[in-house]
Amino acid sequence: MSFAQIVIGPPGSGKSTYCNGTSQFFNAIGRHGQIVNMDPANDALPYPCAVDIRDFITIEEIMQEQQLGPNGGLMYAMESLDKSIDLFILQIKSLVQEEKAYLVFDCPGQVELFTHHSSLFKIFKRLEKELDMRFCVVNLIDCYYLTSPSQYISILLLALRSMLMMDLPQINVFSKIDMIKSYGELPFNLDFYTEVQDLDYLLPYVEKESNSVMGKRYAKLTETISEMVADFNLVSFEVLAVDDKESMINLQLSVDKANGYIFGASEVGGDTVWAEATRDQGLRENNIQDRWIDNKELYDKAEQKRREEIEKDREMQEKEIDVDNEDEWDRALKDWEEKQGTDYVR
Numbered sequence: 001m002s003f004a005q006i007v008i009g010p011p012g013s014g015k016s017t018y019c020n021g022t023s024q025f026f027n028a029i030g031r032h033g034q035i036v037n038m039d040p041a042n043d044a045l046p047y048p049c050a051v052d053i054r055d056f057i058t059i060e061e062i063m064q065e066q067q068l069g070p071n072g073g074l075m076y077a078m079e080s081l082d083k084s085i086d087l088f089i090l091q092i093k094s095l096v097q098e099e100k101a102y103l104v105f106d107c108p109g110q111v112e113l114f115t116h117h118s119s120l121f122k123i124f125k126r127l128e129k130e131l132d133m134r135f136c137v138v139n140l141i142d143c144y145y146l147t148s149p150s151q152y153i154s155i156l157l158l159a160l161r162s163m164l165m166m167d168l169p170q171i172n173v174f175s176k177i178d179m180i181k182s183y184g185e186l187p188f189n190l191d192f193y194t195e196v197q198d199l200d201y202l203l204p205y206v207e208k209e210s211n212s213v214m215g216k217r218y219a220k221l222t223e224t225i226s227e228m229v230a231d232f233n234l235v236s237f238e239v240l241a242v243d244d245k246e247s248m249i250n251l252q253l254s255v256d257k258a259n260g261y262i263f264g265a266s267e268v269g270g271d272t273v274w275a276e277a278t279r280d281q282g283l284r285e286n287n288i289q290d291r292w293i294d295n296k297e298l299y300d301k302a303e304q305k306r307r308e309e310i311e312k313d314r315e316m317q318e319k320e321i322d323v324d325n326e327d328e329w330d331r332a333l334k335d336w337e338e339k340q341g342t343d344y345v346r
């Protein structure tokens with residue numbers, strides 16, 4: 001059995017940054033994480049990746065050969081991969097079975113791939129079946145969407161649609177939450193938006209926004225969508241600032257629970273310390289309103305201080321290592337010999 005995350009979300013929501021941050025986080029806790037790039041258009045990866053879909057297919061080739069634009073090209077690329085998937089699966093197999101790696105799949109930003117199109121879905125289902133992989137989808141949404149009530153409701157619909165389409169455990173995440181305070185005041189606490197309850201309270205704001213932007217029929221449509229999302233009662237959110245250790249830990253705890261890693265990771269990973277520390281632990285209560293809005297500056301200052309202390313410790317350690325450095329030792333010995341007038345050879 002092996003475990004993996006499938007990272008999805010609209011363009012610019014922070015997927016590649018998250019994959020990079022997660023890989024560094026895994027290194028720090030001793031988990032053997034590897035990243036797989038699933039985006040045939042991403043030619044500037046900010047991380048080292050173990051398998052790159054661009055080794056099989058690139059969007060440039062497809063666009064040229066098929067005379068397609070970027071969106072059509074991507075759909076075509078995914079369909080083509082679907083047909084010639086065996087080599088790709090072989091590479092994944094070697095990662096999960098021989099290297100016992102925990103995989104993070106960095107997916108393209110075209111949301112149609114997760115809401116309507118079945119190619120990627122089929123690839124993951126095949127991996128699930130053939131390699132006994134356990135997935136959790138991590139759906140990143142830029143927290144900027146919280147600033148507009150109607151856009152907030154539309155991303156709820158998007159999240160719901162991908163949950164139903166992918167048919168896998170899914171954690172929805174408001175990314176870049178460190179930016180939320182700079183976007184101005186929200187009418188409700190952050191928990192209101194993450195827990196997705198009582199959407200009725202939002203409707204007057206939708207109406208107000210629609211009056212000024214789109215008109216009454218648009219408000220009615222948004223209202224109906226919000227009722228449908230509330231009826232399913234499936235969508236909720238975590239928050240993430242990729243540089244913030246606590247939000248990363250909280251998110252990884254949720255993901256570990258969702259894909260089952262927390263219950264059966266003894267044969268993979270190698271992060272026994274993390275596993276022991278989190279095995280019996282529920283999610284920590286975390287007041288996100290306090291952390292990211294009400295007292296953000298205080299928390300940021302404390303975090304900055306913590307980082308400076310870690311950096312100072314690291315510098316001290318490096319200095320101590322210098323004492324063990326062969327060259328320095330030899331130099332010190334030579335000085336001592338000169339002073340003693342001896343020819344002592346170590």
Ligand SMILES: Nc1nc2c(ncn2[C@@H]2O[C@H](COP(=O)(O)OP(=O)(O)OP(=O)(O)O)[C@@H](O)[C@H]2O)c(=O)[nH]1
Nearest residue numbers: 010011012013014015016017109176240241242243
């Ligand atoms: N402030 C802040 N910025 C972030 C965070 N995560 C990502 N970003 C920034 O958001 C921008 C987009 O991030 P990417 O990781 O390229 O987003 P993506 O979803 O991979 O983008 P596509 O590949 O175009 O779909 C970059 O400038 C990142 O530095 C975060 O937690 N906080």
